[in-house]
Amino acid sequence: MDERRRILITGASGNVGAGVLRELLRQEPDADLVGVCRRPPTRGRIYEAVQWCPVDLSAPDATTRLTTAMRGVDVVIHLALAVQPVDDEDYLYRANVVGTQAVLDAMAAAGVRHLVYASSLGIYAPSGSAVPVPETWSTSGQSTSTYSRHKVVVEGLLDAFERDHPDTVISRFRPTVVVQRHAAFEIRALYLGPLIPRAALEVLRRRALPLLPLPDGLALQFVHADDVGDAVVRLMRRQARGSFNIAADALHGAALAGLVGARPVRVDPRWMRSAVVALHRLRVVAVTPGWYDVATRSPVMDTSKARDELGWRPARTSTGAARELIEGLADGATGTSPALGASDGAPSDGRTPAERVHDMSLLLWCVxxxxxxxxRRRPGLLYGSVVAANLVSGTPAALERVRERRRDPVAVLAPLAVGAAVLTGLRGGWPSAATAAVLGVLGIAERRRTTESVIGEVKP
Structure with a gap:
């Protein structure tokens, strides 16, 4: 029987951390667990057995605080990852690159001889092929992605540390997109943003989306957080050196669309990326071009090494894991830690009833x-009622834009888009769908602008 371990986990309150803690509690019930994060959870069963140490890895005193926390520790599991704010590259570098160096320096000072590190699919260069790549594939990453570039730098730090400390074992696992029900908060913040209405996510859950545009040749792998946790425990127990791909099966176009009941529509990847760039600049979606590139250009991973050397097998398929995430998104699921969206009673979004009616009727209009x-149906009475409700509920905001003499793209284009959508809607067809979609994009951009303005006003 293994002797009692003392294990320190950075980023223990996050998405991957939840899966790792669940597996540690299941497979290592007698271990002493030390959790490191900026905002320790105050509730949640999986967090009760953890001794929490609040440490900000981007802070100048991170090494000192980590060294103290690592006294008597047998293994460090480094999961901590900052992904927000997505456009603040300086902070992300301090938290992810400098923060990792702080972890390594503290390990050397405290005499810890084993590190399990959460690398990423994003470390790999694009392959241009659907053939799965092994761990020996190029790790030059994706130059357009801040996240990818930082992961590449960190792997270089680990290489240097291994050369300088040959008696230290470094186990690297490279997961694909890690999902679970309670990852909904993180995934929504990173890819969708707060303004995509829950009703739209409910459409995905009900598998009622008619069409889904997808970049031609896209293939995605998912992996459940608990399966990642199992891989981490295996790496820890076996003290396995080197890198290991961690992913479930690959889903291609038809299977991806099938997750939401849609028919896939192949789109030129260049056009799709241009749309993402435009929508991000308009603040309609949260996903940055860099994150889009990691999601769509990264290669499919071969997991043979993890299966053969660790005996690891994912208990959940990519489809099962993704469907659990979709359920969580539709329900607005959060975990019990701040990193997973736990709230301490923060105020609501503050929207008026008219604004809520406007948002809901706009969504219905587009659908x-x-x-x-x-x-190929002509509009009916119900369609006309939805359009009328949208126009009436949106009139106060339109008058306010006129009063403020706004000249931003939304203010200028909204009246034209409304007129075009109403006129084309009289006859129906794809012109009606296209103009309604444009109106929907402008509506999301306006709501995001309003939300960011409110947040700016209440910031200390």
């Missing part, structure tokens, strides 16, 4: 226009 175009 009904697209559905009617696909089925």
């Amino acid at each position: 009904m226009a697209a559905t009617g175009a696909r089925r």
